[in-house]
Amino acid sequence: MINDLKDKTSPVENLSREELTDVIDLALWAGQLLLQYGATSRRVEETVHQIGTALGCDWLDVLVSYNAITVSSNSGGDFRTKIRRVVNRGVNMTIVSAIYRLRDKILNHKLNRTQVRQELDRISHKQPIYNRWLIVIMIGLACAAFSRLFGGDWIAFGITFTAASIAMFTRQVLQKHYFNPLLITLATAFIATIITGLSIRLNLGTQPEIALAASVLLLIPGVPLVNSVIDVVRGYVVIGMARGIAGALITFAIALGMLLAMQLLGVSGL
Amino acid sequence: MNIVQILLEAFWSGIAALGFALLFNVPRRTLFACFLFGAMGNTVKFMILHFGINIGFATLSGAALVGFLGVGFSKKLYAPPPVLSIPGIIPMIPGTFAYKAMIGILKIATGKLQTDPDLIRFTVLNGTQTMIILIAISIGIAIPNLLFARKKPVV
Numbered sequence: 536m537i538n539d540l541k542d543k544t545s546p547v548e549n550l551s552r553e554e555l556t557d558v559i560d561l562a563l564w565a566g567q568l569l570l571q572y573g574a575t576s577r578r579v580e581e582t583v584h585q586i587g588t589a590l591g592c593d594w595l596d597v598l599v600s601y602n603a604i605t606v607s608s609n610s611g612g613d614f615r616t617k618i619r620r621v622v623n624r625g626v627n628m629t630i631v632s633a634i635y636r637l638r639d640k641i642l643n644h645k646l647n648r649t650q651v652r653q654e655l656d657r658i659s660h661k662q663p664i665y666n667r668w669l670i671v672i673m674i675g676l677a678c679a680a681f682s683r684l685f686g687g688d689w690i691a692f693g694i695t696f697t698a699a700s701i702a703m704f705t706r707q708v709l710q711k712h713y714f715n716p717l718l719i720t721l722a723t724a725f726i727a728t729i730i731t732g733l734s735i736r737l738n739l740g741t742q743p744e745i746a747l748a749a750s751v752l753l754l755i756p757g758v759p760l761v762n763s764v765i766d767v768v769r770g771y772v773v774i775g776m777a778r779g780i781a782g783a784l785i786t787f788a789i790a791l792g793m794l795l796a797m798q799l800l801g802v803s804g805l
Numbered sequence: 806m807n808i809v810q811i812l813l814e815a816f817w818s819g820i821a822a823l824g825f826a827l828l829f830n831v832p833r834r835t836l837f838a839c840f841l842f843g844a845m846g847n848t849v850k851f852m853i854l855h856f857g858i859n860i861g862f863a864t865l866s867g868a869a870l871v872g873f874l875g876v877g878f879s880k881k882l883y884a885p886p887p888v889l890s891i892p893g894i895i896p897m898i899p900g901t902f903a904y905k906a907m908i909g910i911l912k913i914a915t916g917k918l919q920t921d922p923d924l925i926r927f928t929v930l931n932g933t934q935t936m937i938i939l940i941a942i943s944i945g946i947a948i949p950n951l952l953f954a955r956k957k958p959v960v
Contacts, residue, residue, distance in 0.1 A: 573829070574887070581959045628831040628888040635885040665827050677824025680817040684847075684896070748901045755900035757825070758891060764943035783907075790907030 549611030550591050556615055557648050559608040562587040562595060563619045564655050565634050566604045573626035573758050576771040579604070582638050589641045590648060601777035623716070623781075626758050633658045667707055674753050675700030682749035690740030691749075694731055698750035702727035706753075717788045724751045724792030732800040743802075747793075754789050756782040814851055818896040819844030826892035835884050838874075842893030846871035850897055861937045868894050868945020876949040890946045899938040906931035 550558065566583035570576075576599045587595035587608055598605040602623070607616040637654050640646055646654070678699035679692045687695070702723045709719040727750040735743040760782040766775030797803060822843020823836065831839060850867030854860060875890030882889065909928025918924055944951075 573891075578887075584959055626829040626891070628826075628829045628835075628884075628891070630830075632832055632884050632888050636883075663830055664833060665830065670827050673824040673827045675824075677821045680820040680824070681896075681900075683817040684814065684821070685901075751904065752900040753828075755898055755903060757895055757898040757900070758829070760898070760903075760939050761891070761894065761943050761946070764940050765947055768943065768947060786903045787907045787910075789904045790911055793904065794908060794911055 549613065552613060552615070554591065554648075555608055555610050555613060558587055558590045558592055559595075559606055559615055559617050561590065561648060561651050561655065562608070563604060563606050563617055564659075565637065566597070566599075566606070567619050567621050568630055568655075568659060569634050570599065570604060570621045571624050572630045573628070573762070574631050575762050575769070576766045576774050577769045582634065586638055586641055586651075589645070590651065599771065599774055601774050601781075627663075629664060630658055630661060633661070671700050671703045671707070674703040678749050678752050681752050682745050685745045685749060687742050687745035687749070688740065691742045691745045694734045694739060694746040695749045698727045698730035698746065699753055701730060702750065703753055717784060720754050720785050720788040721792040721795075724754055724789040725796045727751050727753075728793045728796035729800065732796055732802045735802045736800060751789055751793060754785070756785040759785075811848060811852070815844040815848040818847035821896045822847075822892045825895040829892060831888055831892060832884060835882050835889055838878055838882055838889050839892040842871050842874050842889060843896050845874065846893050847896040860934070861941045864897055864938050864941035865945045867897055868942045869948045872946035872949045875946070876954070886949070887946075894942050894946055897938070897942055899935045902931045902935040902938065906935055 562583045565586050566579050569579045569582060574582075579599050580597045583597045583604070583606060584595045587606070592608045592610050594609045596607045596609075603618055603620050605616065605618045607614055637646075637651070637658065640654075641651060675696045679696040682691045682695040705726050706719055706723045709722060714722075728747065731743065731746045731750050734740065734746065740746070759778045763775050763778035763782060766772075766778060768775075819840040823840045826836060826839035826843075846867040848867075849870050850863045853863035853866055871890050871893035872886070875886040875888075875893065878889060879886045906928055909924055909931060912918075912921070913924055913928065
């Protein structure tokens with residue numbers, strides 16, 4: 536198959552071993568950023584393959600798994616294989632978007648390897664666009680919006696906004712100190728529920744269960760859960776299952792945090 | 806259900822999508838689209854639910870709309886479709902169902918079954934709702950690709 540392709544598109548120079556190493560490194564780097572910041576497995580596999588072949592390989596085989604990507608690149612009779620670890624860093628659409636644009640550039644304008652390396656370096660050092668306080672406020676508002684959608688009144692809106700904002704702030708602080716993600720989720724859900732639970736103890740408002748339900752929604756792992764199903768549908772069953780279990784565990788941590796807080800305050804609203 | 810209610814519903818759905826769009830660090834130029842797609846998708850879902858059709862189909866329709874909008878505006882806004890459609894489906898995520906199912910499991914584990922015989926029903930109901938809605942969302946946003954943008958696999 537590979538030799539057939541070669542014959543049709545000849546003359547193509549085979550890459551040297553050093554060049555092959557360089558190409559596989561760049562393609563893997565792009566794949567790592569995609570998987571790390573919330574792309575689906577099919578997108579990761581396609582993009583890594585396209586970048587590698589556009590940079591001169593004959594073929595790339597890509598294995599996407601939950602916390603690593605393995606790639607074999609072929610050129611002529613020669614091949615090289617490399618694994619790159621991927622850690623889960625949440626969702627960052629700006630980086631995902633930038634990698635897709637880089638891929639299009641490589642496919643259209645034929646960037647050389649040095650330029651691709653510079654671009655990848657620039658993309659991976661991108662700072663977050665939005666101020667952390669803005670995110671705290673907007674996530675508070677988003678959860679409060681959910682309380683409206685559940686039919687809550689303005690008191691429930693206010694309680695949810697306060698609880699969710701403080702929870703988001705706590706989450707940012709804990710993330711900065713590299714706590715385990717499950718532990719962060721548990722602690723954040725605990726704090727959000729303590730605040731809404733206190734409002735129940737103080738008899739604020741008439742719809743305590745709505746604030747209780749809406750204030751922890753910032754923690755729901757929506758993207759991993761949706762990506763999990765998309766992966767399974769697309770045939771990436773193993774990573775899809777892994778993502779689903781990770782999402783279920785996070786959800787479990789939310790429930791545990793809420794129950795602990797409710798027991799501590801002696802309230803039951805659900 | 807009057808027009809004011811529908812618009813309010815749409816507005817709050819849009820705000821929820823916008824909040825999560827900021828958390829997901831979407832490019833600035835796509836923020837308004839995220840707000841709009843979140844509002845439209847969830848409103849379609851609510852309206853279909855209002856006609857008494859089940860939540861699975863309602864969510865599927867809402868998510869499919871968001872998926873098509875994402876693909877349709879991807880060139881114009883210079884962003885890949887998922888960047889536009891993922892924040893748009895956030896208001897439909899079955900968050901409360903998901904953790905209520907987990908709370909049910911935890912309560913069963915701590916032996917609350919004697920005092921609350923309805924617990925198993927509560928847990929199973931919330932769990933299956935979560936799964937059905939999640940599957941509906943995922944298939945929904947993938948519909949443009951599954952049905953129309955088919956191509957020979959790259960790899």
